[in-house]
Amino acid sequence: MLAMSLRILTVIGIILLVVTALLLAVILLILFFPVTYDVRGSKCEKELKVTAGARWLFGLLRMKYRYPEPGRVIVKALWFTLYDSGSAGEEKEEKDPGKKAGAREKKGKKKNPSPAVEENADDGGTACTEAARETEGAADCGRREADVVRTETDASTGAVSDSDEEKGSGAAGSILKKFKKIKYTIRNIYDKIREVWENISYYTELLREEDTRQLFAHIWLRLDKILRNIRPRHLRADILFGTGSPDTTGYAYGAYCMVSSALGKGFLVTPDFERAVFQAEFEVSGHITLWVLSVNALKLFLDKRLKAFIRKLKKAKTKKA
Numbered sequence: 001m002l003a004m005s006l007r008i009l010t011v012i013g014i015i016l017l018v019v020t021a022l023l024l025a026v027i028l029l030i031l032f033f034p035v036t037y038d039v040r041g042s043k044c045e046k047e048l049k050v051t052a053g054a055r056w057l058f059g060l061l062r063m064k065y066r067y068p069e070p071g072r073v074i075v076k077a078l079w080f081t082l083y084d085s086g087s088a089g090e091e092k093e094e095k096d097p098g099k100k101a102g103a104r105e106k107k108g109k110k111k112n113p114s115p116a117v118e119e120n121a122d123d124g125g126t127a128c129t130e131a132a133r134e135t136e137g138a139a140d141c142g143r144r145e146a147d148v149v150r151t152e153t154d155a156s157t158g159a160v161s162d163s164d165e166e167k168g169s170g171a172a173g174s175i176l177k178k179f180k181k182i183k184y185t186i187r188n189i190y191d192k193i194r195e196v197w198e199n200i201s202y203y204t205e206l207l208r209e210e211d212t213r214q215l216f217a218h219i220w221l222r223l224d225k226i227l228r229n230i231r232p233r234h235l236r237a238d239i240l241f242g243t244g245s246p247d248t249t250g251y252a253y254g255a256y257c258m259v260s261s262a263l264g265k266g267f268l269v270t271p272d273f274e275r276a277v278f279q280a281e282f283e284v285s286g287h288i289t290l291w292v293l294s295v296n297a298l299k300l301f302l303d304k305r306l307k308a309f310i311r312k313l314k315k316a317k318t319k320k321a
């Protein structure tokens with residue numbers, strides 16, 4: 001009995017060990033095996049064509065994108081198609097025609113009502129206008145009677161509505177209200193300017209701190225490593241351009257000559273001083289390693305100076321609120 005249980009435990013342990021090894025191998029492949037990408041395209045006078053692709057693990061998983069519109073994205077694993085935007089669009093187009101036809105029929109019915117309905121609508125409209133006129137006449141009579149009653153009561157009591165004293169007091173009150181509003185707005189403007197100045201002084205002091213400077217240097221270091229990892233390893237471009245004016249074309253070509261050494265030998269620009277044209281053929285390729293991205297992002301996230309900087313920014317916001 002004991003020997004049987006030991007055998008079962010050993011089998012379970014071996015299975016767990018194999019599963020753990022497989023998971024570890026998959027994680028290492030994902031982190032250290034690079035994802036290669038390439039982008040190719042051409043630009044003519046009125047047409048732009050772009051083809052982009054990405055491959056991982058010698059093409060075990062690959063993705064392609066094609067432009068122009070409507071464009072198409074295809075994702076495959078080995079010979080199996082995981083996603084195809086073109087097939088999804090075709091299925092929608094097959095389903096849509098019936099709906100569109102039904103919607104058109106409904107719109108036609110709504111736009112072309114029967115003559116009987118139009119006659120009924122005309123009869124109803126005339127009846128509504130006559131009823132509205134009767135109600136308006138009754139309302140006018142009621143208003144006239146009410147005005148007569150009010151004038152009689154005012155004459156009997158001897159009340160005077162618009163006296164000179166009330167006019168004077170009303171003018172003085174309106175002037176005081178205007179002065180109070182002006183004073184309130186000036187005070188609000190002053191408070192806002194003081195608040196902005198205090199925030200500016202707080203942020204400038206925060207940026208001058210030594211920890212903040214070291215934090216920005218650390219951020220720049222990590223971003224530089226990430227950009228070096230994802231930058232294209234191969235760049236080729238053949239461009240023919242012209243602005244239609246010889247002077248502006250010459251200025252643009254001179255600016256290109258100033259930075260041509262940094263772009264590399266594969267970047268070729270040809271100016272056309274006679275016409276306005278832009279034609280290009282380009283090819284870009286490179287690879288991305290997830291290990292570099294994850295390590296640099298994790299180091300930046302675990303930096304205590306970043307957490308302290310975020311805490312200080314939140315503190316400034318709470319003071320502002």
